[in-house]
Amino acid sequence: MEESKDQNKREERLRQVTTYAFVGAAGTGKSQRAQSVASIVDADYIIDDGLVIYKGSIVCGKSAKSERNQISAIRRALFEFDDHRDEVMDFFSKAAPCSLMIIATSDDMVMRIIKKLKLPLPERVIRIEEIAAPEEISKARRERFTKGKHVIPVSHVLVRKNFAGKLVGQLRVFWKSKDNHEGEKTIVRPPFSFYGEVHIEPEAIEDLVTFIAGRTAQVAKVVEVDVSPENEESLSITIKIAASLGEKNFVTLATLVKERTAVSVRYFTGVNVKNVDVIITEVLI
Numbered sequence: 001m002e003e004s005k006d007q008n009k010r011e012e013r014l015r016q017v018t019t020y021a022f023v024g025a026a027g028t029g030k031s032q033r034a035q036s037v038a039s040i041v042d043a044d045y046i047i048d049d050g051l052v053i054y055k056g057s058i059v060c061g062k063s064a065k066s067e068r069n070q071i072s073a074i075r076r077a078l079f080e081f082d083d084h085r086d087e088v089m090d091f092f093s094k095a096a097p098c099s100l101m102i103i104a105t106s107d108d109m110v111m112r113i114i115k116k117l118k119l120p121l122p123e124r125v126i127r128i129e130e131i132a133a134p135e136e137i138s139k140a141r142r143e144r145f146t147k148g149k150h151v152i153p154v155s156h157v158l159v160r161k162n163f164a165g166k167l168v169g170q171l172r173v174f175w176k177s178k179d180n181h182e183g184e185k186t187i188v189r190p191p192f193s194f195y196g197e198v199h200i201e202p203e204a205i206e207d208l209v210t211f212i213a214g215r216t217a218q219v220a221k222v223v224e225v226d227v228s229p230e231n232e233e234s235l236s237i238t239i240k241i242a243a244s245l246g247e248k249n250f251v252t253l254a255t256l257v258k259e260r261t262a263v264s265v266r267y268f269t270g271v272n273v274k275n276v277d278v279i280i281t282e283v284l285i
Contacts, residue, residue, distance in 0.1 A: 010093040014118050017092050018099040021110040024128025029140035030103050033131055041124060043101035045092075047113065050076040052088055052100075060091040071200070071269050078109070079116040089117055200269055202227040205235070212264045213239055213257050218246040220284045234272040237261060242282035254278040 020041045024030045031048055035056065038046050046053040052060035062084055064077035079085040092100070102122070104110045110122065128137060206225040214222045221242040228236045239261065243253055258276040265273050 010089065011118050013093040013096045014089065015120055016096040017119055018097070019114065019119050019122045020099070020101040021107075021122040021125045022101055022103045022128070023107060023110060023125055024105065024137075025141075026105050027141045028128045028137045029132055030128055032140065033128075034101070034103055037126055037131060038101045041101060041126065042099065044098045045095070045100040046103065047088075047100055048103040049073075050079065050084065052091060061088050069268070071271060078112050085116055092117070092119070200271065202229075205237075205265060205269065205271070208265060208268060209237055209239060209261050212260055213241060216253075216257050216260060218244050218248055218253050219257065220244045221282075223281050230274045234274040236275040236277070237265070237273060238277045238279065240279045240281045242284055243280045244284045250280055250283075254280060 020043050022030055022034065022037050034046050034048060034053075044054065045059070047061075049064040050061050051058055051063050062076060064073040067073040067076050075081060076084065079088060092098070100119075102110055102113055104113065107125070110125070113119075114121065132140070205227045209225045209227070210222045213219055213225075219241050223240040223242055224238075225240075226238040228238075230236055239257060241257065243250060246253075248256070255278075257278045261276050261278075262273045265271060
C-alpha cells in the first residue's frame with residue numbers, strides 16, 4: 001500500500017516537469033547544438049542517449065554510447081532497463097518542477113521515452129532543420145558516417161569517466177547561457193556504429209542457444225529450442241536436450257545450460273532473458 005502511494009506521488013511530481021523535444025535524424029548534429037537549443041527553450045536539463053545533463057555535467061543516467069552492442073544501446077537510449085529508468089524517474093520527481101529537453105532521432109522515439117519516464121507531452125518540438133543549414137547537416141552526417149564520430153554535450157573529463165569508447169577530442173562552445181555558463185562538448189567514437197533499426201529474428205536466437213547448449217559438456221544433442229517473447233523487453237527460452245552420463249548430475253547440468261544460455265543471449269543480443277527452462281528428454285548411455 002505504501003509502495004503504491006509512493007509510486008503515485010512520484011508520477012504526480014513527474015507531471016510537473018515541462019518537456020521539450022529536439023528531433024533530427026542520426027548524425028545531423030543534434031548533440032553538437034544541444035546546449036544552445038536548450039538555452040533557447042530555457043530547458044534546465046537535457047536527456048541525450050540515456051544521460052541526464054545539466055550545464056554540461058552528467059547528473060544522472062548512463063550513456064547508450066557506453067554499451068558494447070547495438071541492441072543494448074537502443075534499449076539504453078529508450079530507458080528500457082529498469083534500474084536506469086527508475087534512477088532517472090526518481091531524479092526528475094525530486095527536481096520537479098523543472099524543464100527538460102529530449103534529444104531524439106524521431107517523434108516516435110520522443111513518445112517512447114516520455115511513456116517510459118511517465119513525463120508530460122512536449123510543449124514544443126524543435127527540428128534540426130530549424131536550427132542548422134542544409135550544408136551543416138550534410139557535413140555532420142559525413143563526419144558520422146565516414147569517421148564514426150559522435151558528440152556528447154558534456155565535458156571531456158566527465159565523458160572519460162562515463163564512456164567506454166574512444167575519446168577523439170573536445171570542443172569549446174563559443175556562447176554563453178543566461179547564467180554565463182560556457183558550453184563544452186566532447187567528441188567520441190563509440191565501440192560500435194549504428195544507423196537505422198535492428199530486428200533479431202527468433203530463429204537467430206534459437207541458433208545461438210543451440211550452439212551454446214550444444215557446446216556444454218554432457219549435452220549429447222540439442223533436441224529442440226523454443227523462443228517466446230514475453231513482452232516488448234524480454235523473452236523466455238525452452239531447451240530440450242539429450243544428456244549423457246558424466247561427472248555432473250542432471251540437475252547441475254540443466255542449471256549450467258540455463259545460466260550459460262541466459263548470459264550468452266543477453267551479451268550477444270542485448271535482449272533481456274526473463275526465463276530459461278531446460279528439459280532433459282533423453283539420457284544416452
